[in-house]
Amino acid sequence: MPNSSPDLNRVFRALADSTRRTVLERLSHGPATVGELAKAFEMALPSFLQHIDVLEEAGLTTSEKQGRVRICSIAPAALDVGEGWMRSLRGLWHRRADALEAYLEQFKNPEGESP
Amino acid sequence: MPNSSPDLNRVFRALADSTRRTVLERLSHGPATVGELAKAFEMALPSFLQHIDVLEEAGLTTSEKQGRVRICSIAPAALDVGEGWMRSLRGLWHRRADALEAYLEQFKNPEGESP
DNA sequence: TGAACTGTTAGGCATAGACCTAAGTTACAA
DNA sequence: TTGTAACTTAGGTCTATGCCTAACAGTTCA
Structure with missing residues (x-):
């Protein structure tokens, strides 16, 4: 899981902007x-263009210039x-769904294993 | 698709911050x-706390105070x-994967249907 | 060629985000 | 009851984001 x-x-x-999500x-x-x-x-338009640029820099869209027109496509x-x-x-979380219970028990039952 | x-x-x-993703x-x-x-x-620590707050406000984590300790959990x-x-x-995109070709044809073949 | 169309760049402003230090506050422990 | 641990709040700086208007290209078409 590279982070x-x-x-x-x-x-x-x-993706954290609804204008850009609507474009997608x-x-x-x-x-x-x-x-x-x-x-x-x-x-x-210049403001909108910035959104297009953000999408493209994120790799979420591509574009291609045809004459004086710029055609944008999604790049999933x-x-x-x-x-x-x-x-x-x-997935990780599901495999550990019971961890919360066990962990909280530590604080209610200090006789258990040390954290 | 509510947007x-x-x-x-x-x-x-x-999610757009690697500190917060690492926490998750x-x-x-x-x-x-x-x-x-x-x-x-x-x-x-105060800077880090801000990240915790962002996660919690987004609903990605929850926390519970136990004595002077605050226990954070993921909320998937x-x-x-x-x-x-x-x-x-x-999903939408996959159903339309061929749309690019057709669309671009318009610009190469202006005799097709109007955009 | 020259006007109109479709972007694009430049520059400015206001707000939000990510960090910091310093100074509280609350709970536990000696 | 006093100190320490574990946050929490306040307030400040610096940068990034999202918007704007004005001015500048590159294309197309009459």
Whole structure:
């Protein structure tokens, strides 16, 4: 479970904004241009572009320039990284679901083993 | 796929920091006190406490005061929210994996259907 | 060519985040 | 009852984020 990678930081940070999540949802239905994507939001285009850049730097989207148009697509590999981390964490937890009880017993029953 | 909820913002933001992810990994093996958790990091205790608070506000951990000790545990329900969002997004994408090709054709073959 | 379209860059502002030190507070222990 | 342990709160700095307007490209089309 590699954790210290800056990739996870970037992926989760990118997902921590509802504008960007909405863009990803839109892109999950198929590619779109910057202008098409921006229509759904009220913010100024340069502000919106920053969100696109954050997504792309996180590896969650890619884009390709066609003439004067920039076409964005979703790139779910980065999503897998985040999802994988979460799943493995939850897996660990499930294997230890009884640990809480045992641990708390220590504090109620100080005669048990030392922490 | 509820997206606008501030919960997802908080969950993903909380995960966007490697200190906090390390804490979650530690807690996935079982509960621990603030002091035990803090030992693994070099930062000052008040700084570390802020991370604990972020995790708790995101619903990723819970804590319980036992005497002068605060015992933290993982609370994977919030994790499921994030993981669920990611999985459903990826599901959508897989059903549309061929959309990129078709879309790009528009720009190469302007005689196709209008966008 | 020159206007219109679609981005893009530059620069500024306000808020939030991540860290710090110093100074409490509460519980346990001698 | 006094000291120590284990947080907790207060307040400060510095950087990053999210937004804006204004001005600048690169493309397309009349």
